[in-house]
Amino acid sequence: MNGRIVIVDDEPITRMDIRGMLEAENYNVVGEAADGIEAIELCKTHHPDLVIMDISMPLLDGLKASKKILAEKYAKAIILLTAYSDKENIEKAKKYGISGYLIKPIMEKSLTPMVEVAIATGTKAREYEVSLEKLTKKLSDRKLIEKAKGIIMVEQNLSEDQAYQLLRELSMNKRCPIAEIAEMFVASDD
Ligand SMILES: [Mg+2]
Incomplete structure (x- = not known):
């Protein structure tokens, strides 16, 4: 199952790497953003199946943007990217309904399975919501x-x-x- 994905990171090189890995697996990257505000706008427009979102970014960080995107149902699922994992961010991620968490540098062998599962569970959760x-x-x-x-x-x-x-x-x-x-x-x- 492939899906429509938005990539958000303030480092262009990271976005490019992730895009390369995703496109090699036939995912459709529908947009890229470099900060949380752009991320929200992009998701509002494209309603992607998944957002891959860096936490540490200028203007609006990835956690705040994720909170908004999930609350407004602009995307079905979000995976966070971070250079280090700390308890406080993980607690927030759980509270907001984040689907997964990846520690940089991103490896293809850990990215693809997580993307696959996040899209599947996000889609299923949305179906339940609609029937409810x-x-x-x-x-x-x-x-x-x-x-x-x-x-x-x-x-x-x-x-x-x-x-x-x-x-x-x-x-x-x-x-x-x-x-x-x-x-x-x-x-x-x-
Ligand atoms: Mg960053």
């Missing part, structure tokens, strides 16, 4: 419809089936999702 969102929406729609049915039954002296039928007809006639019609009845009853 759909499920939550479905549940809240169902609640709204139930509530609207109750209101219509009382106001128009209809049976439950009739109330539901009315909602369905309105939904079709107005070309509007049934949950939105239901919401109108619920909102106007408050």
Whole structure:
């Protein structure tokens, strides 16, 4: 499985090395950035599968940029690069949801497997999020419809089936999702 990747490092030579390794494995490098601000902008535009991000950079460091990128869901996964590993940064990385951590100099044999796994888990996590969102929406729609049915039954002296039928007809006639019609009845009853 290949993926779309953004590389972020203030040293052009490091970016070039990583790009070379990734392209040799047929990954698609969609952009390069030299600081955290550029990184955020690039990810906002490209929504990559993965960002490979240096921690120590001018203007905005890699940890701060990662926090923003993951919070806004601009990328599915981030791997951090650093010259040394310290506890404080690792704690932050865990808290922000970073997928992996590589110590420079970067070796191809450690980069590629980590990239592969980070893209796969990031993609899977995104799929779960989407299905959870759909499920939550479905549940809240169902609640709204139930509530609207109750209101219509009382106001128009209809049976439950009739109330539901009315909602369905309105939904079709107005070309509007049934949950939105239901919401109108619920909102106007408050
Ligand atoms: Mg640096």
